Amino acid sequence: MSESSETIAIETAKSGSTMNTFQRIWEFIERSLVWGGDRLNPILVKETRQALKSRQFMVTFGLLLFCGWIWSILGVAMIGPDIHYGARGAEMFVGYYCILAFPLLVIVPFGAFRGLTSEKEDRTYDLLSITALRPRQIVSGKLGSAFLQMAIYLSAISPCLGFTYMLRGIDFPTIIAFLFYLILASAAFSMIAMLLSTLTGSKHWQIVLSVFVIGGLLCGFWAACVIAVESFDRGGTSIPIDDKWFWIGNAMFLTAYVSYFALVFLAAAAQLTFASDNRSTRLRIVMIVQHALFTGWMAWIWLTEHGEEEIALVYMILAGLQWYILGGLMTGETPELSNRAKRNLPQSLLGRVFLAGLYPGPGTGYMLAVTGMLSCVVMAVAALLVAEVIGSFGIYQFQRMSFDEAIKYIAIGYIGFCYVIIYLGLGLLLLRFVKRFTRPTILMAGLTQVALLMIGCGVPMVIQFSLVSLRNARYSLLQIPSPIWTLVYLIDRRGWRSEMPLLLIVLSLAAMFIFLINVPSVARQVQAIRVAKPKRVAEEDAQLDELKHGPQQPARTSPWDD
Amino acid sequence: MIDSNTMIEFRGLFRHFGQTKAVDGVSFGVERGTVFGFIGPNGAGKTTSMRILATLDQPTAGDAFVDGFSVVEDPDRVRHRLGFMPDYTGTYPNVNVREYLDFFARAYHLRGAKRERAVEEVMDFTGLDVLADKPTDGLSKGMRQRLCLGRALIHDPTVLVLDEPAAGLDPRARIELREMIRDLAAKGKTVLISSHILTELSEVCDTVGIIEQGRLLAVGAVDAIQHPRHKARQAKKVMEIRLIGDTQAAAEWLAANAQIEKPQTDGQKISFLFDGDRQQQADLLRAMIMADFQVESFGSRRQSLEDVFMQVTEGLVQ
Numbered sequence: 001m002s003e004s005s006e007t008i009a010i011e012t013a014k015s016g017s018t019m020n021t022f023q024r025i026w027e028f029i030e031r032s033l034v035w036g037g038d039r040l041n042p043i044l045v046k047e048t049r050q051a052l053k054s055r056q057f058m059v060t061f062g063l064l065l066f067c068g069w070i071w072s073i074l075g076v077a078m079i080g081p082d083i084h085y086g087a088r089g090a091e092m093f094v095g096y097y098c099i100l101a102f103p104l105l106v107i108v109p110f111g112a113f114r115g116l117t118s119e120k121e122d123r124t125y126d127l128l129s130i131t132a133l134r135p136r137q138i139v140s141g142k143l144g145s146a147f148l149q150m151a152i153y154l155s156a157i158s159p160c161l162g163f164t165y166m167l168r169g170i171d172f173p174t175i176i177a178f179l180f181y182l183i184l185a186s187a188a189f190s191m192i193a194m195l196l197s198t199l200t201g202s203k204h205w206q207i208v209l210s211v212f213v214i215g216g217l218l219c220g221f222w223a224a225c226v227i228a229v230e231s232f233d234r235g236g237t238s239i240p241i242d243d244k245w246f247w248i249g250n251a252m253f254l255t256a257y258v259s260y261f262a263l264v265f266l267a268a269a270a271q272l273t274f275a276s277d278n279r280s281t282r283l284r285i286v287m288i289v290q291h292a293l294f295t296g297w298m299a300w301i302w303l304t305e306h307g308e309e310e311i312a313l314v315y316m317i318l319a320g321l322q323w324y325i326l327g328g329l330m331t332g333e334t335p336e337l338s339n340r341a342k343r344n345l346p347q348s349l350l351g352r353v354f355l356a357g358l359y360p361g362p363g364t365g366y367m368l369a370v371t372g373m374l375s376c377v378v379m380a381v382a383a384l385l386v387a388e389v390i391g392s393f394g395i396y397q398f399q400r401m402s403f404d405e406a407i408k409y410i411a412i413g414y415i416g417f418c419y420v421i422i423y424l425g426l427g428l429l430l431l432r433f434v435k436r437f438t439r440p441t442i443l444m445a446g447l448t449q450v451a452l453l454m455i456g457c458g459v460p461m462v463i464q465f466s467l468v469s470l471r472n473a474r475y476s477l478l479q480i481p482s483p484i485w486t487l488v489y490l491i492d493r494r495g496w497r498s499e500m501p502l503l504l505i506v507l508s509l510a511a512m513f514i515f516l517i518n519v520p521s522v523a524r525q526v527q528a529i530r531v532a533k534p535k536r537v538a539e540e541d542a543q544l545d546e547l548k549h550g551p552q553q554p555a556r557t558s559p560w561d562d
Numbered sequence: 563m564i565d566s567n568t569m570i571e572f573r574g575l576f577r578h579f580g581q582t583k584a585v586d587g588v589s590f591g592v593e594r595g596t597v598f599g600f601i602g603p604n605g606a607g608k609t610t611s612m613r614i615l616a617t618l619d620q621p622t623a624g625d626a627f628v629d630g631f632s633v634v635e636d637p638d639r640v641r642h643r644l645g646f647m648p649d650y651t652g653t654y655p656n657v658n659v660r661e662y663l664d665f666f667a668r669a670y671h672l673r674g675a676k677r678e679r680a681v682e683e684v685m686d687f688t689g690l691d692v693l694a695d696k697p698t699d700g701l702s703k704g705m706r707q708r709l710c711l712g713r714a715l716i717h718d719p720t721v722l723v724l725d726e727p728a729a730g731l732d733p734r735a736r737i738e739l740r741e742m743i744r745d746l747a748a749k750g751k752t753v754l755i756s757s758h759i760l761t762e763l764s765e766v767c768d769t770v771g772i773i774e775q776g777r778l779l780a781v782g783a784v785d786a787i788q789h790p791r792h793k794a795r796q797a798k799k800v801m802e803i804r805l806i807g808d809t810q811a812a813a814e815w816l817a818a819n820a821q822i823e824k825p826q827t828d829g830q831k832i833s834f835l836f837d838g839d840r841q842q843q844a845d846l847l848r849a850m851i852m853a854d855f856q857v858e859s860f861g862s863r864r865q866s867l868e869d870v871f872m873q874v875t876e877g878l879v880q
């Protein structure tokens with residue numbers, strides 16, 4: 001009796017100690033979960049809680065499982081006894097892929113679009129925007145919940161994907177690659193949808209926009225399905241992981257993807273930022289980094305391709321397009337810097353001149369675009385000269401390059417840049433005129449460029465077709481204002497056209513002229529000088545600093561100033 | 563800044579919507595720890611000025627300051643110290659009361675035990691603790707108001723801006739709200755409150771401002787506004803007379819008197835503004851009795867906020 005009670009006592013003591021370790025581990029886990037949970041984005045936490053209770057989510061999830069199940073049965077029935085011998089995994093995979101693509105490419109991005117819109121409709125956005133959450137946190141919270149939904153849908157279909165792998169006919173890297181691109185597409189769609197939802201506050205435009213978004217997403221979904229079906233139909237059931245160019249292509253694609261994603265992300269956050277804050281500098285830094293990365297990739301390809309001249313043309317045309325679009329949008333910024341933005345301007349004149357392109361304002365945006373394109377010309381010419389020198393010393397052979405050909409290509413690129421400088425400059429002038437009546441917006445700037453382009457290309461074309469003498473001529477100098485016709489004509493046969501010298505002179509002069517007209521307004525923006533922080537702000541900053549670093553040493557002052 | 567104790571300051575604030583001048587040059591300050599009542603007819607510009615103060619709207623010109631920080635230049639700093647209760651409740655579907663408050667506590671960067679304590683305290687203070695697990699979009703109007711107040715309080719702001727907090731509350735809840743506001747002021751919070759129910763404001767506010775068509779018509783301590791001594795125009799008393807018999811004739815007789823303004827008949831009661839001292843009051847009574855009016859009662863009434871409001875505003879709607 002006493003013995004048994006003793007053993008029980010020992011047992012309990014033992015289990016108590018194991019309990020303790022378990023408890024301690026459990027407590028630790030709990031504590032780290034709480035710690036992590038505290039640092040999670042509040043919006044992510046709230047939307048996850050909401051999603052778990054929402055009917056829409058349950059229905060989508062249920063439908064996904066149901067479709068996966070139906071397809072499994074249908075597929076197995078269709079394949080029949082072949083399932084034991086043939087490698088039919090790829091066919092099954094395409095089905096599951098399309099089933100998964102619908103929630104990922106339509107439902108999740110549309111949810112991201114609605115995320116902000118519905119907050120505005122329910123008037124919770126006001127409440128949210130006056131909390132301590134920064135706009136970037138709001139965007140990343142919404143994005144995070146999109147990713148979470150993707151993960152849940154993906155995990156729902158993953159047993160099916162495992163099944164396709166076991167059927168053979170599709171290898172593991174291919175499955176991973178397809179899912180990876182699908183997730184990238186889903187994230188990109190979500191991000192773009194979110195940016196679109198910040199563009200307008202009015203209900204009518206939101207409705208119009210949502211129709212476009214749904215249409216776009218459905219097209220995206222359809223395209224994804226077609227691509228999958230096509231690529232498997234051609235028998236390409238495995239991706240070429242041994243191919244060097246596969247990886248290089250992917251690296252280039254990812255560079256572009258990440259940089260554009262950052263750009264759109266920051267643009268969406270900037271849309272949500274209060275008006276007096278500097279909403280531009282961060283975006284412009286990303287643009288510059290993007291430009292540098294693009295230049296780097298192009299240089300690398302040019303080197304590995306032993307100086308293929310066409311690369312210079314591709315480089316300049318893509319850069320010109322990029323700066324045309326970004327520059328067009330930047331010219332829609334408000335010309336007046338808020339006092340808040342002026343607090344962080346560079347203090348020296350030199351700093352102001354060299355960093356001008358980074359600070360908000362239409363003129364500085366124009367400067368940035370022009371500088372970006374000029375740097376392209378410099379890079380291209382420099383590459384050419386370097387190649388000549390290196391070639392002549394026999395260090396590295398740019399076999400494919402001919403100096404004369406390359407110069408022609410650079411000239412075509414240069415003409416493209418002249419057009420961009422002219423059109424952006426005209427847009428800037430127009431918007432300055434518009435400013436007398438109403439406050440220009442980014443959207444307005446975009447529309448101005450579209451209108452200018454339509455006039456520049458359309459009017460000369462109409463004139464040419466209505467003149468009997470010119471109707472049958474292919475290209476005439478009447479088309480100088482039309483960048484599209486001119487550039488297509490020049491690029492078409494890639495050779496030296498007789499109009500080239502004239503085009504170079506006329507367009508250079510025009511670009512210079514338009515640029516010079518804009519210089520005074522740009523200069524006015526560059527002249528904006530730093531203003532001191534208001535006293536109260538400086539006080540609080542000092543207080544916060546003290547809290548962070550302890551009391552500060554009084555700054556040493558020179559004995560001469562008092 | 564007027565001085566470092568001014569927690570809220572409007573400085574020449576304008577907000578125009580096209581032709582509508584919703585706020586038209588408003589300037590005033592509110593001291594720390596006091597309650598300022600904002601009164602005005604519909605469309606006077608109360609909500610508009612409060613939204614600007616809460617950094618939700620941009621002024622056309624001028625600026626407003628919270629604890630010395632401009633709402634235009636430093637809205638981020640203003641947001642930390644300001645709690646705003648709008649005249650609507652933004653609720654989320656599928657979120658219960660506790661989750662709702664928890665979300666906003668997180669949004670104000672409250673963490674761990676601090677956040678839990680903030681949520682508990684606010685639910686306790688507003689009496690929402692019994693509803694903690696109810697979905698927010700199924701709450702009654704009064705409960706929503708409480709939720710909204712709770713949300714505004716979650717980060718323990720020093721300045722509170724409440725836009726018609728009493729709308730839709732039952733009488734008991736109104737009294738409770740009044741006590742809550744007094745509590746908050748006693749804790750050193752500065753409160754800006756707008757309302758249509760003037761008796762309520764007069765009991766809870768230290769200072770009131772009357773606004774109409776975007777312009778501030780009168781500002782001052784409640785007592786000073788009710789008993790203006792210095793301003794001749796407002797040194798009038800509200801008199802009330804009850805009569806037996808023909809009130810109409812009496813009203814006409816009164817209207818002929820130069821010292822009397824705005825006589826109003828209400829059944830057997832006539833009320834009017836009287837411009838004179840106590841001796842002249844007695845003279846008036848004697849004159850009425852001499853004129854054979856059967857006066858049942860005769861007296862001056864303490865001028866209520868409503869009277870001031872009716873005097874100062876003209877009922878113009880823009």
Ligand SMILES: Nc1ncnc2c1ncn2[C@@H]1O[C@H](COP(=O)(O)OP(=O)(O)OP(=O)(O)O)[C@@H](O)[C@H]1O
Nearest residue numbers: 579582584602603604605606607608609610611880
């Ligand atoms: N977004 C807006 N667009 C156009 N006009 C507006 C807008 N907001 C307010 N107004 C106008 O500004 C004026 C003041 O409105 P506000 O809501 O500030 O009044 P209020 O004093 O709060 O009135 P109430 O007591 O009815 O709440 C009104 O004439 C209103 O029509």
Ligand SMILES: [Mg+2]
Nearest residue numbers: 608609610649
């Ligand atoms: Mg209102």
